[in-house]
Amino acid sequence: MSATADDRHPATGDLRLTKVLAALADPARLAMVRTLATVGESPCVELRQAAGLTISQPTFSHHQRVLREAGVIRERVQGPQRILTVRREDLDACFPGLLAAVIHTAEEFLSSRRT
Amino acid sequence: MSATADDRHPATGDLRLTKVLAALADPARLAMVRTLATVGESPCVELRQAAGLTISQPTFSHHQRVLREAGVIRERVQGPQRILTVRREDLDACFPGLLAAVIHTAEEFLSSRRT
DNA sequence: CAATCTCTACGAAGATAGTCGATCTGATCG
DNA sequence: CGATCAGATCGACTATCTTCGTAGAGATTG
Numbered sequence: 001m002s003a004t005a006d007d008r009h010p011a012t013g014d015l016r017l018t019k020v021l022a023a024l025a026d027p028a029r030l031a032m033v034r035t036l037a038t039v040g041e042s043p044c045v046e047l048r049q050a051a052g053l054t055i056s057q058p059t060f061s062h063h064q065r066v067l068r069e070a071g072v073i074r075e076r077v078q079g080p081q082r083i084l085t086v087r088r089e090d091l092d093a094c095f096p097g098l099l100a101a102v103i104h105t106a107e108e109f110l111s112s113r114r115t
Numbered sequence: 116m117s118a119t120a121d122d123r124h125p126a127t128g129d130l131r132l133t134k135v136l137a138a139l140a141d142p143a144r145l146a147m148v149r150t151l152a153t154v155g156e157s158p159c160v161e162l163r164q165a166a167g168l169t170i171s172q173p174t175f176s177h178h179q180r181v182l183r184e185a186g187v188i189r190e191r192v193q194g195p196q197r198i199l200t201v202r203r204e205d206l207d208a209c210f211p212g213l214l215a216a217v218i219h220t221a222e223e224f225l226s227s228r229r230t
Numbered sequence: 231c232a233a234t235c236t237c238t239a240c241g242a243a244g245a246t247a248g249t250c251g252a253t254c255t256g257a258t259c260g
Numbered sequence: 261c262g263a264t265c266a267g268a269t270c271g272a273c274t275a276t277c278t279t280c281g282t283a284g285a286g287a288t289t290g
Contacts, residue, residue: 143278170279170280171279173280173282174278177277177280194287194288195286195288
């Protein structure tokens, strides 16, 4: 409906809260988003390492897809690799405060060892 | 570990973000929480109506259980019925801003007809 | 005690999600 | 072109979730 849609990423106006929450309601994906929000942007391989995930590459790719289709992250092709970023502005526009709350809590997770 | 646990409700310190997000990542449960946050408290039957849910009574009871076990709502026995409330303080203590973000968005949902 | 009202608990059936190994595509570099 | 590196896609398997009808448990009312 609005901008940003390119067949792989949902438009900003098409984001749905239940989908975003479902996308974030997984330890692996939460770690991905939290790490991505911290480092700004990152290609898949590096993110998988940086997030400390021990999952297989196809599984990572699956989670990446869930996050992308929910509108949480964006993919940018750069040479042979995909650069991932969090769709901060779009998420803040649709669900004000949500991302901040999730990320802030997620950071506390790191230090308090709760998952 | 901390207070509030009574075998049915998790203690405040035991709340997990992924569980809370998963509990909220369902249209029916989201409607329950949003409505409950608005009316303050309500027994099951009234909440089911107020939230505009067309699900069966056992299904409602199931969702109610998911929310309770995630620590999102609290049940208080009053005569033959259970009074439900949102665990605002506990949620705000563990995940600052999360509940507000979800509820605020949910209210916009009502008027903009997006689900 | 019987009836009723409010919910819980118990399967069961169908759908969805997470995981992986194997394979494929697409870009880059000799 | 051949090799390689970065990911995507394809089944397949398992586990969990959603939903319901039926039945049960606890409180209140006659």
